[in-house]
Amino acid sequence: MKDFADIEPGLALDDLIVCPQCDAAYRFKKPGNGERAQCQRCHKTLVAPRRNAGLQIIAVAFAVLFLIVGAAYFPFLTIDAAGNTNAVSILDAALAFSGGPMIFLSLATAALIIFIPLVRVLLTLYVLIPIVLDRPAAKYAIPAFRLSEAMRPWSMAEIFAIGCAVALVKVADLANLGFGPAFWMFGILVVLVIAQDSFMCKWSVWYRLEHPKTS
Amino acid sequence: MVSSGTSQNIVSARELGVVACRRCTKAWPLGTERCGRCGKALESRDPLSLQRVWAYWIMGVICYIPANLYPMLQTKTLFQSDESTIIGGAVELAHHGSFGVAAIILFASVVIPLGKFWAIAFLAISVRERTMVSKGMRQVLYEVVEYIGRWSMIDIFVVAILSALVQLKTLASINPGMASIFFALSVIFTMLSAQAFDSRMIWDVQAGNGARSRDE
Ligand SMILES: [Zn+2]
Ligand SMILES: [Zn+2]
Numbered sequence: 001m002k003d004f005a006d007i008e009p010g011l012a013l014d015d016l017i018v019c020p021q022c023d024a025a026y027r028f029k030k031p032g033n034g035e036r037a038q039c040q041r042c043h044k045t046l047v048a049p050r051r052n053a054g055l056q057i058i059a060v061a062f063a064v065l066f067l068i069v070g071a072a073y074f075p076f077l078t079i080d081a082a083g084n085t086n087a088v089s090i091l092d093a094a095l096a097f098s099g100g101p102m103i104f105l106s107l108a109t110a111a112l113i114i115f116i117p118l119v120r121v122l123l124t125l126y127v128l129i130p131i132v133l134d135r136p137a138a139k140y141a142i143p144a145f146r147l148s149e150a151m152r153p154w155s156m157a158e159i160f161a162i163g164c165a166v167a168l169v170k171v172a173d174l175a176n177l178g179f180g181p182a183f184w185m186f187g188i189l190v191v192l193v194i195a196q197d198s199f200m201c202k203w204s205v206w207y208r209l210e211h212p213k214t215s
Numbered sequence: 216m217v218s219s220g221t222s223q224n225i226v227s228a229r230e231l232g233v234v235a236c237r238r239c240t241k242a243w244p245l246g247t248e249r250c251g252r253c254g255k256a257l258e259s260r261d262p263l264s265l266q267r268v269w270a271y272w273i274m275g276v277i278c279y280i281p282a283n284l285y286p287m288l289q290t291k292t293l294f295q296s297d298e299s300t301i302i303g304g305a306v307e308l309a310h311h312g313s314f315g316v317a318a319i320i321l322f323a324s325v326v327i328p329l330g331k332f333w334a335i336a337f338l339a340i341s342v343r344e345r346t347m348v349s350k351g352m353r354q355v356l357y358e359v360v361e362y363i364g365r366w367s368m369i370d371i372f373v374v375a376i377l378s379a380l381v382q383l384k385t386l387a388s389i390n391p392g393m394a395s396i397f398f399a400l401s402v403i404f405t406m407l408s409a410q411a412f413d414s415r416m417i418w419d420v421q422a423g424n425g426a427r428s429r430d431e
Contacts, residue, residue, distance in 0.1 A: 016228070016242040018235030022354065023227040023415040025235070025242070041225050041418065042354045046240060077380055084383035088376075096378035097391050105396045108403075109375055112368065146253055149238065153361075153406065156368055163372030169316075170373070171381060206239040210252050 017203075019044055047203040054132035057124065060196045064121050067189040068157070072114050076182035077164070081175035090114065090160070090182060113160040116151050117193065123148035124196075127205065137212040145205060152197075158190040227418065234259045264413040268339050271408035276332055278401035283325075286392035288374060293385065298392060301325065301370075324370050324398075327363060331405050334360045335412065342416040353417045357409075364406040371399045 017028040019039040026046075031037045036048035050056075075087035094110035097103065127145045130138045138144070164186070168177060228235045233242045234257045236250035243250065247257050286298035299307060301324045308317040334356055340346075341353060348356075374391050381389040 013233065013242045013244070016231075016233060016235075017240050018228040018233065018242050020235065020237040020240055021414050022418040023229060023235065024225045024418070025228040025231050025233060042351070042414075077376070079380050079383070081383055082386055084386050086380060086382050088379040093372075093375045093379040096375045097395065101396055102391065105371070105391075105399055108399065109371065113372070142253060146238070146255075153365055153410070156365060156372075159366055159369050160372045163369045164376060166369065167373045167376040167380065170377065174387070175381075175383075203240060206241070206252060210241075 017046055019046060048201045049204050050199060050201065053199050053201060053204070054128050057196055057199050058128055058132060060192050060199070061121050061124050061128075064189060064192050064196065065118070065125075067185045067192070068114060068118050068121065071182040071185040071189060074182040074185070075180035076186060077168075078178040078180060079171070079175050080178065087180065089180075090186065093160075112154060112156040114157075117155045117157045120148050120151050120155050124200075127209075131205070131208045131212075137209050142209055145209065149202065155193070157186070158193055161186050161190040227415075229259050229419075260416060260419065261413045264411055264416070265339055265342070267411035268335065268408050271404045271411055272332065272335055272339070275401050275404035275408055278397045278404060279328060279332075280397075282394045282397035282401050285394035285397065287370075287394040287398070288377065289390040289392050291388045291390075293387070300394060301398075323367075328367060328401065328405070331360055331364065331367075331409075335405070335408050338412060338417070342419070350417050354414065357412065357414050357417065361409050364402070364409050367402040367405070368399065371395055371402070 015028055016025055017037075018025050019042060021044045022039060022042040024039055024041045026037075026039075029037075031047055031049065033049055033051040037046045038044065039046055072091050073089065075089050076093075078085060078087040090113065091110065094113060095106045097105040097109065123144045126138055127141045127148070130136065130141070164183070171177065228242060229245070232245045234245050234247060235242050236253060236255050236257060238255045239250065239253040241250060241252045243257060245259060249255070250257055283301055285300065287301050287304065288299055290297045290299070301320070305317040305320040305324075308314075308320070338353060338357055338360075341348065346353075374395050377389045378391045381387055
């Protein structure tokens with residue numbers, strides 16, 4: 001990619017790529033698979049295509065889907081102190097805020113750690129499966145991908161997982177703690193969510209949605 | 216990407232008479248209203264950006280005050296019931312000798328939120344006033360604030376986990392206090408404030424061109 005020290009007039013807009021963070025304009029040259037195009041000014045990654053990224057993302061998305069459902073259902077921590085035991089699932093934790101205005105916090109927590117990650121996975125599958133199969137894009141694929149991207153900062157499963165570790169440290173010397181199956185599922189989930197976000201090249205998805213294969 | 220090493224020659228889309236979609240990076244002629252690819256409203260520089268930044272920022276600061284006045288956790292054990300605020304809890308831990316944990320709590324729940332308020336205010340002021348801090352440094356500051364913003368929710372999640380887990384009938388129980396709802400609101404408003412900031416303005420300032428166009 002070149003910078004625009006010498007701009008010829010009448011340049012085709014399709015040849016341009018603009019950094020969303022600092023507005024620097026570049027003449028677009030698609031990087032090869034595994035390479036990345038970075039903004040020279042603010043170093044934001046603009047395009048980073050990967051071979052088979054679509055397939056990898058879909059595989060990971062199915063795993064994430066399975067793990068979210070499992071992690072929400074099974075107990076993830078059990079506590080045992082002087083004969084009193086208590087096993088909680090992630091849904092229990094989300095719904096721990098009860099009474100009066102706290103209910104809103106419960107709903108928000110449930111959304112941030114379960115529903116938004118879940119919806120993002122479903123939207124990703126919906127958008128990417130037709131693209132990977134070289135089919136025409138799914139109906140409403142563009143708003144679906146838009147919604148998925150808008151939800152990105154509000155998907156907080158990985159933060160919740162680190163929160164578990166902090167909570168464990170706080171009660172470890174008060175009681176015996178046991179890890180349920182969901183605890184490990186959530187651990188794997190965190191790694192997968194982070195991997196999925198790093199595989200995804202947004203530019204490539206938008207490009208394919210704009211130029212769908214019609215065959 | 217070919218790095219030609221001539222970063223001073225970088226031209227902004229605005230100077231080219233182009234407006235770029237911030238969601239999908241596609242370029243359109245200046246004046247286009249909506250991105251034809253993804254449908255996002257196009258705005259070369261959002262004139263209302265700073266107003267929204269300050270509106271959310273004020274809400275965030277306002278919510279942060281009761282978040283520190285009300286108790287965050289209500290701990291009931293066999294013999295006593297105890298309500299502690301964020302700072303009170305940390306001070307108590309320090310009294311018991313856990314200086315490390317107390318320092319971590321103070322850092323995560325007090326220093327980081329206050330740091331975010333300061334950073335966003337500084338960035339918003341810096342695109343209006345002259346500043347000694349370079350554009351690159353301010354861009355890094357913005358990215359750090361955006362990255363850290365979500366992680367402040369960890370306090371709320373810890374309260375949720377503790378409250379759900381420690382319910383051992385008469386032996387011990389932990390319940391969330393009113394501060395949790397204000398703390399969560401403060402985090403959310405601070406995130407919205409950071410998201411409302413148009414980081415492209417960092418790069419306009421002092422370039423002459425950008426400064427003039429903001430006053431149009
Ligand atoms: Zn840039
Ligand atoms: Zn767009």
